[in-house]
Amino acid sequence: MTTPLPKEPAPRTVRLLVVDDDPLVRAGLALMFGGADDIEIVGEGADGTEVAALTDRLRPDVVLMDLRMPAMDGLTATERLRTRPGAPEVIVLTTFHADEQVLRAIRAGAAGFVLKDTPPARIVDAVRRVAAGDPVLSPTVTRQLMDRAAGAGPRVRDERADTARRRIDALAGREREVAIAVAHGRSNAEIAAALYLSVATVKTQVSRILARFGFNNRVQIALLVHDAGLADDDGDRPPA
Known part of the structure; x- marks a missing residue:
């Protein structure tokens, strides 16, 4: 009788929290990540003030964080989040390439950034890479x-x-x-x-x-x- 080979463990699903004040952007990101079997959007936030509570409740692996939001911007939210024990990784979502806020967010502990006009496949890949421990930083930003x-x-x-x-x-x-x-x-x-x-x-x-x-x-x-x-x-x- 042939002994069956052990099954390969199922790949771990990356838990993603999306924070952006624009509901259209959030809807577009939800549609984009809906096609990725290994990434699950576990929650959405519309402002930096929501990040701490959402993180405590949902335990995301990665936060995709818009920089420019009204009550609390993404930079402040990133700085506060990354000082917490066991904080999730943060990818900054921005319209501008390597401006002062992007650089400050990276210094505060963000694992990288993606532009809002980045092709969808590259944004998905960025989340996978950061979840695996690799930063998403261009040589220009470094x-x-x-x-x-x-x-x-x-x-x-x-x-x-x-x-x-x-x-x-x-x-x-x-x-x-x-x-x-x-x-x-x-x-x-x-x-x-x-x-x-x-x-x-x-x-x-x-x-x-x-x-x-x-x-x-x-x-x-x-x-x-x-x-x-x-x-x-x-x-x-x-x-x-």
Whole structure:
């Protein structure tokens, strides 16, 4: 008698909360994600003031957050949400590419942003990627963040570089390599391939780095590496 093969576990459904003050936008997003079997919109909000209560009640994995809303904007809602323990990931939904609010939201812990005129398939893919632990950040936005960090005066830059180098020096060898690869904008899968690690191991290393420094997103790791003067190091080179 042939023993039946064990069934593959069903893929986990991503729980998505949509927050936008425009009901037409919310309806369009609901229609868009209705065709994705692995993503479920568990709730909708029309203002940033609703985010905390909706998150507590619905436990989303990802929040798709409009930036410009009346009573409380998406930036403030993101800043407050990302300070909470076990906060969901946030993707900023905006009309403008990399304006000041987008950059502030990313610094506050948003995992990335999508423009409202982004093709539907790419918005769906962005939610999947963020739920899997990969940020949705263009090289342009990352560079703008780093340019702003570098825009301080020489004394501030020197102090920041000294502090950053001490923090990087506290990392174990593998953690340091992963941090540099993150600063290069590589995904977990790309880092795993370059350093001959499993994706699960890379996720663990990234989580350790975030926890060690009290960070809540990968861009903060990239900024630390940049401040330490290590952004040009070879993050692909495996250890000898």
